Amino acid sequence: MNPAVEPIAVVGPEEMATPLQDQGVTCIEVDWRPPRALDALKAFRMTPGLEAHRVAANQQAIDRVVRSRCRVIDVRSAGDVVPGLERGTLLHAGPPIDWMSASGPLQGALIGAVMLEGWALDRDGAARMLARGEIELAPCHERDAVGPMAGIISPSMPVMVVENVTFGNRSYSTLNEGLGKVLRYGANDDSVLAHLRWLCEAAAPLLGEALRHAEGIDLTAIIAQALHMGDELHNRNKAATSLFTRQIAGDVCQATETLGRDADEAAALFQYLAATDVFFLNLAMAACKACMDAAAGIPGSSLVTAMARNGTEFGIWLSGLSRSWFTAPAPAVEGLFFPGYGPEDANPDLGDSAITETAGLGAFALAAAPAIVEFVGGSVDLGRRTTEEMAELTLARHPTYQIPALGFVGVPVGIDAALVCRTGIAPVLDTGIAHKKAGIGQIGAGIVRVPIEPFEQAFEALAEMASAGTTG
Amino acid sequence: MKHLETIQGRYYDSIKLMRISESLQKVPGVESAAVMMGTPMNLSLLREQGFDSRETAEVGPDDVVVALELASTETLPDARATLNDLLSPAETAKDNGQAKPASLRSPRIRESPRLVMVAVPGRYAAIEAWDALDRGAHAFLFSDNVPIDDEIALKTAGIDRDLLVMGPDCGTAILNGVGLGFANRVRPGTTGLVGGSGTGLQQVSCLVDELGGGVSEAVGTGSRDLSEAIGGVMTLAAIDMLARDPEVERIGLVSKAPHEPTARRVLEHLARCGKPSVACLLGSDIAQEGVAQAFTLEDAARLLQGLAVQEPVPEGGRYRGRLRGIYCGGSLCAESARIAARLGVPAEWTDAGEDRYTVGRAHPMIDPRLRSSMVEQAGDAYDVLLCDVVLGYLAHPDPAGALVPAIREASHRAASRRTQLKAFVALIGTDQDPQELSDQRAQLEDAGAEVFSSNAQAALAAIQSMAS
Numbered sequence: 014m015n016p017a018v019e020p021i022a023v024v025g026p027e028e029m030a031t032p033l034q035d036q037g038v039t040c041i042e043v044d045w046r047p048p049r050a051l052d053a054l055k056a057f058r059m060t061p062g063l064e065a066h067r068v069a070a071n072q073q074a075i076d077r078v079v080r081s082r083c084r085v086i087d088v089r090s091a092g093d094v095v096p097g098l099e100r101g102t103l104l105h106a107g108p109p110i111d112w113m114s115a116s117g118p119l120q121g122a123l124i125g126a127v128m129l130e131g132w133a134l135d136r137d138g139a140a141r142m143l144a145r146g147e148i149e150l151a152p153c154h155e156r157d158a159v160g161p162m163a164g165i166i167s168p169s170m171p172v173m174v175v176e177n178v179t180f181g182n183r184s185y186s187t188l189n190e191g192l193g194k195v196l197r198y199g200a201n202d203d204s205v206l207a208h209l210r211w212l213c214e215a216a217a218p219l220l221g222e223a224l225r226h227a228e229g230i231d232l233t234a235i236i237a238q239a240l241h242m243g244d245e246l247h248n249r250n251k252a253a254t255s256l257f258t259r260q261i262a263g264d265v266c267q268a269t270e271t272l273g274r275d276a277d278e279a280a281a282l283f284q285y286l287a288a289t290d291v292f293f294l295n296l297a298m299a300a301c302k303a304c305m306d307a308a309a310g311i312p313g314s315s316l317v318t319a320m321a322r323n324g325t326e327f328g329i330w331l332s333g334l335s336r337s338w339f340t341a342p343a344p345a346v347e348g349l350f351f352p353g354y355g356p357e358d359a360n361p362d363l364g365d366s367a368i369t370e371t372a373g374l375g376a377f378a379l380a381a382a383p384a385i386v387e388f389v390g391g392s393v394d395l396g397r398r399t400t401e402e403m404a405e406l407t408l409a410r411h412p413t414y415q416i417p418a419l420g421f422v423g424v425p426v427g428i429d430a431a432l433v434c435r436t437g438i439a440p441v442l443d444t445g446i447a448h449k450k451a452g453i454g455q456i457g458a459g460i461v462r463v464p465i466e467p468f469e470q471a472f473e474a475l476a477e478m479a480s481a482g483t484t485g
Numbered sequence: 486m487k488h489l490e491t492i493q494g495r496y497y498d499s500i501k502l503m504r505i506s507e508s509l510q511k512v513p514g515v516e517s518a519a520v521m522m523g524t525p526m527n528l529s530l531l532r533e534q535g536f537d538s539r540e541t542a543e544v545g546p547d548d549v550v551v552a553l554e555l556a557s558t559e560t561l562p563d564a565r566a567t568l569n570d571l572l573s574p575a576e577t578a579k580d581n582g583q584a585k586p587a588s589l590r591s592p593r594i595r596e597s598p599r600l601v602m603v604a605v606p607g608r609y610a611a612i613e614a615w616d617a618l619d620r621g622a623h624a625f626l627f628s629d630n631v632p633i634d635d636e637i638a639l640k641t642a643g644i645d646r647d648l649l650v651m652g653p654d655c656g657t658a659i660l661n662g663v664g665l666g667f668a669n670r671v672r673p674g675t676t677g678l679v680g681g682s683g684t685g686l687q688q689v690s691c692l693v694d695e696l697g698g699g700v701s702e703a704v705g706t707g708s709r710d711l712s713e714a715i716g717g718v719m720t721l722a723a724i725d726m727l728a729r730d731p732e733v734e735r736i737g738l739v740s741k742a743p744h745e746p747t748a749r750r751v752l753e754h755l756a757r758c759g760k761p762s763v764a765c766l767l768g769s770d771i772a773q774e775g776v777a778q779a780f781t782l783e784d785a786a787r788l789l790q791g792l793a794v795q796e797p798v799p800e801g802g803r804y805r806g807r808l809r810g811i812y813c814g815g816s817l818c819a820e821s822a823r824i825a826a827r828l829g830v831p832a833e834w835t836d837a838g839e840d841r842y843t844v845g846r847a848h849p850m851i852d853p854r855l856r857s858s859m860v861e862q863a864g865d866a867y868d869v870l871l872c873d874v875v876l877g878y879l880a881h882p883d884p885a886g887a888l889v890p891a892i893r894e895a896s897h898r899a900a901s902r903r904t905q906l907k908a909f910v911a912l913i914g915t916d917q918d919p920q921e922l923s924d925q926r927a928q929l930e931d932a933g934a935e936v937f938s939s940n941a942q943a944a945l946a947a948i949q950s951m952a953s
Contacts (some may be wrong), residue, residue, distance in 0.1 A: 018600040018623065018660050022589060024613045026498040027605025029627065029850075032878035033602075035919075038663055041594055046613055047496050058615050059638055060674055258651035398584065405587040425592075435612070436587040 038166055050434040053476035057431075063472040063479050074332045075408040075427040077308040078316075081179045083300040084229035088188070088221030092168030092190040093263050095185050097167065099474055101132070102130070102149040102477065106164025106365040107323025108338040109152055112143045116324035119296065121199025121451025123148070124455070129206055130167050136201065152306035154319050155336060157306065158185040159298045159365040161291075162197035163324070171217030173224075175232065179306040186299035188212045189219075191289040197364075199451030219282050219442070222268035223261050230260055232300040235293070236374070237413050245382035247366055247375030248389060248443050253293035258286045289358050298365060301372035308427075310335045313482075314316040315475055316401035316408065317428040320371045320440065320463060324363035324447070327463050331430055331471045333478070339471040341464035346446045348390045348459015360449040362461050367442050370403075373411050373426030376443040376460065377403045381416040383422070390444045390459050399441055399460070400425065406432045408442060430472040439465040488541045489531075492549040492847075499847040500604075502549070502792065505571045512567050514560030515553060517764060521851070523548040530855070546845055546874070553892070589616035598622045602665065603652075604606040606845075610653060611635035618642055620649075625665055628705065629840045633714050640718050649726075650719055655705040655838070656683020656848070657877070659690065659947045666705070667850060668879040670917035674699015675788050677733035677760075681710045684765070684814025684875055685739035685782055686914050688940055692786030693913045695938055697922030701732045711743035717751045724751070728758040736760050737789050738810075739782065740939040741767040741819040750858040752776050763788040781941035782820055787794075796946055799828050804951040806868035808832035810944075811859050815839065817911060821944040832946050833867075835859060851879045852879065857891035864895030870908045871947045873940060874925060876914030882942030885912075885925040889932045896933065906931060909947040911940035 020039040023030040030040045048054055077190055093099055093230040097106060098458040103118060103126050115123065121142075127139035127148060142148055153160045160166055172185040174267050190208060194200040224230065235256045242252035262283070286292055305318045314332035322329055328340040343361035350356070369375035380384065380400035383393045400416065403425045410423030435441075446457040497505075502520045509518035519534075521527045523544035531552050532538045544550055549572075553564055586593040589601065600619035605629030614635075617624040624643065631653035643650035653667075657680075658665040662673060669687055671694040678700060680686035690700045704723035711717050711793055720738070727733045735834040738755055740748075743766050756761045756775030763777045765785035772778055779785035784794040808825065811834055812818035818836040818942050825832045837849040837856040855873075863870055870892070874884045881887060892908050899906035910929050916922045929936045937943035 018663050020596055020598050021665075022594070022598035022601045022617070022622065023588065023604070025627065026500040028500045028504075029602055029604045032919075033663070033665075035878070036663055039596075041596075041598055042585050043589060044587055046587070046615075047609055051609065052611070054612050055635075059634065064615075070948075162821060203636065241511075277571070288614070401584065401593070402587075404592050405590075412529065432588070432590060435590070438587055471831075 023428055035283050037312060042179070042480065048435050049465060050472050051435055053300065054431065054434060056139045056476040056480050060480060061138060062414050066313050067315060067398040067479065069297045069405070070311050070333060071316055071408055071429060072340055074308040074311045074314040074316040077180065078427055079216045079409055079413070081177045081304040082233045083175050083303045084223060084231050085173050085175050085281035085296055086223055086229035086251070087174040088171050089174055089219045090168070091166050091170045091172045091185065094174060095158055095166065095172060097156055098166065100150060101147070102156055102168070103127070104153040104156055104160065104164070104166040105323060106160050106162065106363065107321040108326050108328030108340050110323045112146070112150070112151065112323055116450050117161045117451045118199030118360055118363060118447045121164045121201050121324060122196050124168040125196045125201025126165045129209055130169055133283070140169060152321070153365055154321055154330070157183060157302070159275055159302045159368050160187055160197070161189070161294055161298065161366045162364040162445070163199060165366045171213050173296060173299060175303050176229070177295070177303040177307050182303060183307050184299045184306060185302040186295040188216060189292050191285070192291070194208040194452065194454060198447050198454040200454065201452065215278055216282050216285060218272060218414050219265060219268055219274065219278060222272055222336060224327050225268050226259060226271070229266040230257065232296055233413060236297060236300065239417070240381045240414055241417055243382055243384050245375055245443070247294070247369040248445065249382050249385045250293040250297065252292045253297065254290055255287040256284065257296065258283070281436065284332070286289060294366065297374060298368050301368045301374065305368065308332050311477070313479055315430040315432055315472060317371055317468070320367040321365045322362045323368065327362060327467065328465045328469060331475055333475050334471060339467035339474070341466040344461050344464055345440055346444060347460040348446055348457050348461045349388065350446070350457035353430050354448070354456035358448050358456055360447040362444065363447050364444070366444060367463070370440060370442050371428065373414060373419070373424040377407070377440045378414070378416060379443060380419050383418070388458055403441060404439055405436055430442050430468045430475070433465065433468040434472050438449070439463050439468070486555050486558060487536055487634050488553040488555055489536050492551070492572070493545050494547055497522070497549060498546065499845060501587065502848050503852045505568070508571055509553070509564060509567055509820050511577055512560070515557040515564050516556060517554040518564070519552045521550055523550045524845035527845055528896065533907055538815065552805055564801065589620060600625060600660070603628055603860055607653065609633040611639060614639050614650065615642070618646055618648055621646070621648070623649040624704070625658060626650070626655055628652070629654040631844055633709065634936070636709060636715060644722060646756060651705045652707040654708045657686045657703065658705040659700055660703070664878050665787065667875065667879045668703070669877045669913070669915050672699035673937060674701060675734040676700050676737060677727035677730060677843040678703040678736070678737045678739065679706060679707050679720055679727065680739035681706050681720065681741065683816070684873070684913065685741065685765070685816030687877060688782040688817060689737055689786050689789070689873060691764070691913055691915050692783055692939060693789055694872055696786060696790040696792065698790050701838055702727060702730060708741070711740050711747050711751065713744040713747060715791065717747045720751050722754055723833060725760055728760055731812045734760065735789050736762040737785055738762065738764040739785060739816065743769050745769065745771060751774070765900055767816060767823055781824065783939040783941040784814070797824055797827060797941070802952050803952045804830050804948065805953045807866065808869045808871065808947060808951065809863045810834045810866035810871050811856060811863060811903060812836050812872040813838050813856055814873050814875055814913070817940045818914070820940055821871060824941060824944045827946060828948055828950065850884070853881055853884060853887035861894045861898070862893035864898030864906055867906070868904055869909070869947050869951055871909050871944060872893060873911045873913060874929065876918040876920045876922065878919065878941050880920065882920060884920065885928040890929055891931045892934060895905060905952050907934070907947070909943045910934045910936050911943040912936050912938060913940070
C-alpha cells in the first residue's frame with residue numbers, strides 16, 4: 014500500500030475540505046446530491062461481478078455507437094420499407110399512446126394522415142375511425158423510424174432510408190415539410206395535404222434517384238462538419254442542410270435527366286431545400302437512430318438508446334432492456350415564445366427529435382451552436398455549461414463529432430442511466446415548442462429538462478434483471 | 486413566541502444546517518433557531534424544547550424543520566428572508582466559475598484522487614466509497630450509520646485492490662503528514678498508530694506529542710473493524726502497512742469493545758509484525774506475549790515513549806455522590822467507564838457521538854448543542870461532572886466556549902438544590918491545534934473546571950473527589 018494521499022476528493026460538505034486546504038492539500042470538491050434508485054445502485058455492487066459486467070456491457074454498447082457511420086442511400090415509400098407498416102397503421106412520435114390520451118397536435122396530425130391515405134372521406138370521419146380504434150397506432154421507434162414533433166408516418170409517405178454501414182442496420186425518417194402550417198404540428202387542411210403530396214410525387218422520386226446515383230451520402234461526415242459551422246443538429250440544421258444540398262446538387266441534375274423530368278422540377282426541389290433550414294433535422298435524427306439501434310439489446314447495459322415524447326408522455330429505452338418503455342408525463346418547455354404566444358399556449362414536450370440528444374447532439378452539443386442559444390432563451394455561456402453538465406451523464410466523448418469552441422473536444426455521447434441516478438441530474442433537450450391546439454404550429458423554442466423518474470425505473474428494472482440472472 | 490415550519494423533500498448536510506442555525510440566531514429578535522433534518526431524534530429534541538408535537542406529525546427524515554423562538558411575530562419576515570438566502574444554492578458561483586464535479590466519475594476530475602473522503606448520510610456512503618476504490622483511491626469514510634453489509638463488501642474489495650477503507654465512522658487519520666477529519670496537529674515522528682476509534686487515536690497521538698514524541702502515520706479503521714462481522718481486516722492491513730514503513734519504529738493499537746477472537750487474532754499478528762508494539766483495547770483484558778498491554782490511553786502513549794505505566798489500582802475506599810460522564814469521544818467515554826468500573830465507582834455514561842445521536846445531525850465535536858443540553862440537565866441530579874473537549878482540524882472552532890455556558894448552567898442548577906457541582910474536563914489537543922490550546926484551557930478553568938490533558942487523569946481526579 015502507498016499512503017500518498019494527494020489530491021484528496023471530498024464528497025460531502027465544503028467544511029470537510031477547509032481543514033485540508035488549510036494544510037495546503039489539493040482538494041477536489043464533489044458537488045454531492047443524494048442519488049436516485051439507491052437500492053439498484055447498491056444491487057450492482059453487492060453481488061460480485063455484476064457491476065463489472067454492467068461496465069463491460071456499456072463499453073461494448075458505446076463502442077458500437079461511436080464506431081457507427083451512417084449514409085442516406087434512398088428515398089422510398091414508407092409502406093415498402095418500414096417494417097410492419099401496413100395499410101391501417103400509423104406511426105407516431107414518442108412512447109405508445111391511444112387516441113384519447115393524444116394531445117391536440119398529435120390528434121390533428123393523425124387526422125391529416127388518415128385523409129392523406131384516403132382512409133376516410135372527411136376529417137370528422139377520420140376522427141371517428143381513430144376514436145373507434147380502427148387505425149392501429151404504433152411508435153416510430155418500434156419500427157426503426159423517427160419523426161419530429163407529431164412524427165406521423167403513414168404507408169404512402171416517402172421516407173429517407175439511412176444505413177448504418179458499420180453494422181448494417183437501417184433507419185427511416187420522413188422528408189421535412191418545412192415551417193409554417195405543417196402536419197407535424199397538427200395542421201391538416203388541404204394546403205398541408207397538397208404539400209405532402211408534392212413531397213411524395215415530385216420531391217421524393219427525384220431525391221431518391223439522386224441518392225441512388227450518388228451511391229448515398231455520408232451523414233456522419235456532414236454532421237461532423239456542421240458542428241464546426243454552428244449547428245447542434247436539433248434546433249439548428251442550417252449548415253448541415255447547406256452541406257447536403259451542395260453535395261447532392263450534381264446528382265439531382267443527373268437524376269432529372271434519367272427520370273425524364275423538367276428542369277423546373279429540379280428547381281422546385283432546390284427551392285424547397287433552400288427554404289427548409291430544418292431539412293437535415295430528419296436526416297440527423299435517422300442517423301442518430303441508426304447509431305443507437307446498433308447499441309440496443311446488449312444484456313446488462315444501462316446505456317439509454319432512445320428518449321422520445323408523444324406530447325403526453327416522455328419515455329426512454331435502455332440497451333439492456335431492448336424495447337421496454339419507461340415513461341413519465343411529458344414536461345413543459347421553458348423558453349422564448351414568438352410574439353403573441355405564451356406558456357399557457359404550449360403543448361407538453363413532443364417529438365422523436367430527442368434522439369439527437371440521445372446520440373450526443375442537440376443540447377448535448379449546445380456549445381457548438383452559439384447562434385441559437387438566444388433563440389432557446391439562454392446565453393452563449395449556457396451552451397458551454399449545458400454541454401459540460403451533460404458530460405457528467407455520458408459514457409464517452411465522440412471521436413468524430415467535435416466542438417471547436419471547447420478545443421475540439423468530442424460531444425458527450427451515450428447517457429448512462431446509472432450516472433443519471435448517481436448524480437440526480439436529468440438530461441436536457443433544446444427543442445421547439447408546439448401550440449397545444451392542432452395546426453397552429455411552432456410558437457417558440459427552449460430548453461427542457463426531462464423527467465428523471467423513467468431513468469430510475471429503467472435502472473431499477475435492469476438491476477432486478479441482473480440480480481435475477483445471477484441467482485437463477 | 487414559537488414558530489415551526491417544514492421544507493419538504495430537500496436534502497441539506499447537517500454541518501450546513503448548523504451554520505444556517507447559527508446565522509439565523511444572529512438576526513435581531515430571534516432568540517433561538519434550530520434548522521435540522523426531521524429525524525425522530527431531532528423531533529424529540531424539539532418536543533423537549535416545547536414545540537407542539539402535532540405540528541411535526543407528518544415530518545419525515547428527508548424534510549427540513551425550522552424551529553424558531555422569536556421576540557415577536559414582527560421578527561418572522563426578517564428571519565424568513567435570511568433563511569431563504571441561506572438555503573438557496575449559490576447559483577452565481579456556478580455561472581461564473583468552473584462548476585464542481587457532480588460525482589467521482591465526473592470528467593471534470595482531471596487528476597485522479599489518491600484518497601476520497603466521504604461525509605454523506607450513511608445509507609449513501611457505500612456508493613461513493615465504491616467509486617473511490619474504482620478510481621484506485623483509498624477511502625476515508627467519515628459517515629456513520631453505514632449498513633454493516635456495505636462495510637463488509639467494501640473492505641473485502643479494498644483488501645483485493647490493496648487500498649485502505651478507513652471507516653465507516655472514521656473520525657481521524659494522519660497519512661503522509663496530512664491530518665484527516667478530526668486529527669490533531671501533532672509533531673511528525675516514528676510512532677505508527679492503528680485505531681478503530683477516532684478519539685482514542687487523538688488522545689494517544691496528542692499525549693505522544695506532549696511527551697516529546699511524534700507520529701508518522703495514524704490509520705483509522707472504523708469503530709466496527711474489530712467486530713465479529715468485519716474480523717479486523719483493515720486493522721490487519723494497516724499493521725502490515727506500518728510494519729513495512731521504514732519511518733515507523735513502534736506500533737500502537739487502540740480500540741474499544743473488540744470481539745475477543747478477533748482481538749486475539751489481531752494481537753497475534755501484531756506480535757509477529759517485527760516491530761515493538763503496544764495495545765490498548767478498551768473493554769478487553771486479552772494479553773499477548775510480545776505486545777505491551779496498556780490499561781489506559783495515557784499508558785499506551787507512555788509505553789510508546791518508553792516510560793513507565795501509571796495503571797490505576799483499586800484502593801478499597803468508599804465513594805460518595807453521583808458521577809455523570811458526558812462525552813463527545815466514544816473511546817474517551819469507554820476509557821473513563823473502564824477506570825470507574827475497576828475502582829468500583831458507579832456512574833452514568835453517555836457518548837453523544839454514538840450513531841443514534843448523529844442521524845441528521847453533525848457529530849457533537851462539530852455541533853456541540855446536543856451535548857451542551859445534556860450537560861445542563863446533569864446539574865439537576867448529579868454531583869460530579871466529567872466531560873471531554875476535543876480539539877483538532879475539523880472540530881468546532883471554540884469547543885470550550887460552547888461547553889462553558891452549559892457547565893455554568895449545570896452549576897447553577899446544582900446550587901439551587903444546595904449542591905456544589907464539581908466539573909472535570911479532559912482537554913484533548915496539542916499546542917499546534919487551530920483552537921489555541923492554552924485559551925481553551927483558560928476558559929474551562931475560568932468556569933471552575935479542573936482540566937487535564939489525559940482523560941484517564943481527568944477520570945481519576947473526578948473519582949478522587951468523591952472519596953470519603
